[in-house]
Structure formats: structure tokens, C-alpha cells
Amino acid sequence: MVTQQVDTQQVFDWISDIPDPEIPVISIKDLGMLRQVEFDNNNYVVTITPTYTACPAMKMIEDEILGKLHQHNIDNVKVKLTYEPAWTTDWLTEEAKLKMKNYGIAPPQHSSCSKLFSTAETVVCPRCNSKHTEMISRFGSTACKSLYKCVDCKEPFEHFKCH
Amino acid sequence: MTQKEALFQYCLRLGDNALILGHRLSEWCSRAPFIEEDLALTNMSLDMIGRAQALLKYAAEVEGSGKTEDDLAYRRPEPKYFNHLITEQPNGDFAHTIARQLYISTFEYYFYSDLEKSKDKTLAAIASKAIKEVKYHLQHAADWTIRLGDGTEESRNRMQKAISDLWMWSGELFEMDEVENSLLKDGIAVDLIPIKALWSNHIKQVLTEATLNMPEEDYMQTGSRKGIHTENLGHILSEMQYLQRAYPDAKW
Numbered sequence: 001m002v003t004q005q006v007d008t009q010q011v012f013d014w015i016s017d018i019p020d021p022e023i024p025v026i027s028i029k030d031l032g033m034l035r036q037v038e039f040d041n042n043n044y045v046v047t048i049t050p051t052y053t054a055c056p057a058m059k060m061i062e063d064e065i066l067g068k069l070h071q072h073n074i075d076n077v078k079v080k081l082t083y084e085p086a087w088t089t090d091w092l093t094e095e096a097k098l099k100m101k102n103y104g105i106a107p108p109q110h111s112s113c114s115k116l117f118s119t120a121e122t123v124v125c126p127r128c129n130s131k132h133t134e135m136i137s138r139f140g141s142t143a144c145k146s147l148y149k150c151v152d153c154k155e156p157f158e159h160f161k162c163h
Numbered sequence: 164m165t166q167k168e169a170l171f172q173y174c175l176r177l178g179d180n181a182l183i184l185g186h187r188l189s190e191w192c193s194r195a196p197f198i199e200e201d202l203a204l205t206n207m208s209l210d211m212i213g214r215a216q217a218l219l220k221y222a223a224e225v226e227g228s229g230k231t232e233d234d235l236a237y238r239r240p241e242p243k244y245f246n247h248l249i250t251e252q253p254n255g256d257f258a259h260t261i262a263r264q265l266y267i268s269t270f271e272y273y274f275y276s277d278l279e280k281s282k283d284k285t286l287a288a289i290a291s292k293a294i295k296e297v298k299y300h301l302q303h304a305a306d307w308t309i310r311l312g313d314g315t316e317e318s319r320n321r322m323q324k325a326i327s328d329l330w331m332w333s334g335e336l337f338e339m340d341e342v343e344n345s346l347l348k349d350g351i352a353v354d355l356i357p358i359k360a361l362w363s364n365h366i367k368q369v370l371t372e373a374t375l376n377m378p379e380e381d382y383m384q385t386g387s388r389k390g391i392h393t394e395n396l397g398h399i400l401s402e403m404q405y406l407q408r409a410y411p412d413a414k415w
């Protein structure tokens with residue numbers, strides 16, 4: 001019989017700084033992907049939610065969680081994937097958005113900006129803060145980003161889509 | 164038909180639509196007109212395959228016979244697939260791919276907006292995820308339809324031809340049978356009658372802006388609800404299922 005050796009909050013804290021594989025300056029907690037840790041039926045159940053349905057990073061994040069907790073001698077861990085409630089960029093903290101910008105990715109504004117056929121949102125260049133930017137493509141190097149370029153400083157950059 | 168059987172069938176249909184269109188779009192990888200478009204089409208393909216995975220996983224859970232989403236994707240023969248015939252139509256030229264995307268994304272936009280309110284919590288959650296992705300797909304398709312339709316004589320002719328060629332596959336999107344009707348009663352399925360009107364309006368709006376003609380009401384192809392497909396699906400499956408057929412239970 002395995003008992004609960006440590007507090008679930010402690011477990012949460014240990015894994016909360018695992019970086020997002022695509023944007024390593026941001027943790028899975030900052031992103032809002034790490035939802036909760038419970039103790040159930042002799043297992044620590046870690047609930048994570050994907051940013052996109054086909055987010056290929058989920059398996060990697062699961063492995064990171066298992067590996068990290070293994071270092072703390074915790075192996076009775078189950079990682080649960082939930083789609084509900086659906087992840088939204090509104091869960092990104094202001095701090096996370098700032099880290100994203102400093103990393104060179106324009107952070108999302110708020111989720112309502114992805115309304116169908118609304119006028120395109122203004123995306124600010126993460127390099128020179130110019131609002132004079134153009135979308136190159138709605139789809140970028142990963143499912144969660146689109147491609148932009150800055151008309152003023154000429155920097156091409158990625159924008160984390162509003163969701 | 165029990166409610167469980169109806170729900171299983173409903174999930175299979177939605178999952179198959181996503182899987183087969185996802186496979187079709189992936190065929191554009193390295194063949195698109197330019198790199199950003201290559202990324203766009205393959206990104207959309209990935210969205211579809213992710214959605215298929217979630218839906219087929221749920222279908223397997225509902226069925227409860229111990230199958231996985233992979234068993235459902237790779238071990239069924241052609242007549243056990245229930246994707247709309249339009250999803251299996253060949254990519255054709257770029258205009259045909261865009262016309263197919265326009266018809267399907269417009270449908271999915273209204274469909275998933277409504278499915279988000281389903282009383283089935285899992286379907287509602289998958290829908291609220293899907294709808295965010297579908298908005299991007301629809302804007303992409305509408306932008307291209309307008310750009311090509313309102314473009315050169317060559318691009319306009321090709322776009323008009325694609326819109327007309329694919330028209331006969333659009334009627335099937337709105338067919339309802341006992342699966343839909345019984346789930347609709349319980350607030351699980353989407354009522355496709357109001358969706359059809361919304362769809363027609365939006366398509367008309369995009370085509371007008373693209374200076375293209377809306378096709379006339381005409382004979383519509385049907386069959387997928389009964390597992391009857393065009394010859395295209397067999398070719399898709401022979402490629403998609405090759406590995407699992409040649410090396411059953413292969414894992415990587």
C-alpha cells in the first residue's frame with residue numbers, strides 16, 4: 001500500500017517550473033497547461049490540458065513530469081489529459097506574456113480577438129514595439145503561432161495566436 | 164439502436180471526417196505553392212488529426228470493447244468508415260483544395276459552435292477546442308477564395324470550376340438519420356437544418372465578395388452514412404493503414 005508521502009501542493013510546485021518545449025522561457029504553470037495535482041487511489045494524479053488538440057508537446061511534457069517526480073522518489077504518478085475547460089490564452093499571466101515578448105514572440109492579447117471576421121488585431125513588434133506590423137501567414141512553425149513582420153525594423157517574428 | 168450505439172456512431176462520423184480530411188491535407192506537405200502555404204496546410208492537417216484522435220478515443224470509450232483510437236483509425240475496412248464523401252475528394256489543383264476547405268470549414272464553424280452546447284460534456288469540450296482552430300481554417304479558406312476569385316482571369320476560372328465541381332458533395336453535410344435524430348432529442352447532437360441555412364448564407368457572402376457564382380441547387384451525392392464511398396477512400400486507406408496492416412501492433 002502506497003501512502004501519500006508528500007503534500008499535493010508540494011508536488012505541484014516541483015513540476016510547475018517545467019518549461020514548455022516550444023517556448024522554454026515559459027513554464028507549463030505560466031502557460032496554464034498544468035491544471036492541478038490530486039491524490040487519488042494511491043496515485044498522484046496530475047491534470048494537464050493541451051493548448052491545441054494536436055499539440056505534439058503533450059507526450060514530452062508528460063515524460064518531463066514523470067521524470068521530475070521520479071527525482072523526488074515519487075513514482076506513483078498518473079498524468080491525466082483533459083480538454084475541459086478548454087485552454088485559452090486568457091490563462092497566460094502578465095508575467096508570462098512579458099517573458100514571451102522578451103523571447104521574441106509577440107504575446108496574444110485577449111481571447112475575444114479571435115472572433116470570426118473581426119478586424120485584425122494590432123500585433124506589436126516584440127523587438128521595437130512598433131504597431132506597424134503585417135501578417136505573413138496565419139500559420140507558423142507550431143500550431144499555436146502565426147508569422148508576422150515588422151514594417152519599421154524589418155524583423156520577422158512569431159505571434160502567439162489568441163485562443 | 165441504443166443511445167450508446169448512436170453516440171458511438173456519431174463520434175465515429177465526426178472522427179472520420181477529421182481523420183480523412185487531415186490525411187488529404189497532409190498530402191500537400193512540400194507541394195504547396197510557397198513555404199507559408201505549406202505550413203498553413205500542414206498545420207490544418209495537424210489540427211484535424213488531433214481532433215480525430217480526441218474523437219476516436221472517445222468513440223472507443225463509448226463502445227467499451229477495449230479498442231483504442233489507433234485500432235479505430237487503422238483497423239477498419241472501407242465500408243466501416245463514415246466520413247463525408249467531400250473529405251475524401253482528391254486535392255486537385257490549389258483552387259479545389261481551397262473550395263473543399265471553404266465548404267467544410269464553414270460547415271464546421273457553425274457545427275462546432277453548436278456542439279459546444281451539447282449535453283455530452285466530452286463532445287462539448289472537444290468542440291470548444293475545435294472551434295478555435297476552425298476559425299483560422301475558415302478565414303484562410305475565405306481569404307484565398309476571394310483572392311483567387313477576384314484575381315486574374317486564370318485564377319478566377321479555376322476557382323469557379325472548383326466551387327462548381329465540389330458543389331455536389333456539399334448536400335451530404337446536412338443529412339440527418341436516426342443517429343442524429345435520437346441524439347438530438349437528448350440535446351447531444353447538432354440540428355443540421357438551421358446549420359444549412361447559416362452555411363448557405365456564409366458561402367454566398369464569400370462567393371459574392373470573390374465575384375464568383377453560387378452554384379444552383381442540383382443533384383447531391385450521398386452514401387457515407389451507410390459506409391458507401393467513392394473509389395478515393397480505398398486509396399487513402401491503403402496508404403494510411405499500410406504500416407499497421409504490414410506490421411500489426413507496431414509501436415513507435
Ligand SMILES: [Zn+2]
Pocket residue numbers: 125126127128129130150151152153154155
Ligand atoms: Zn519592429
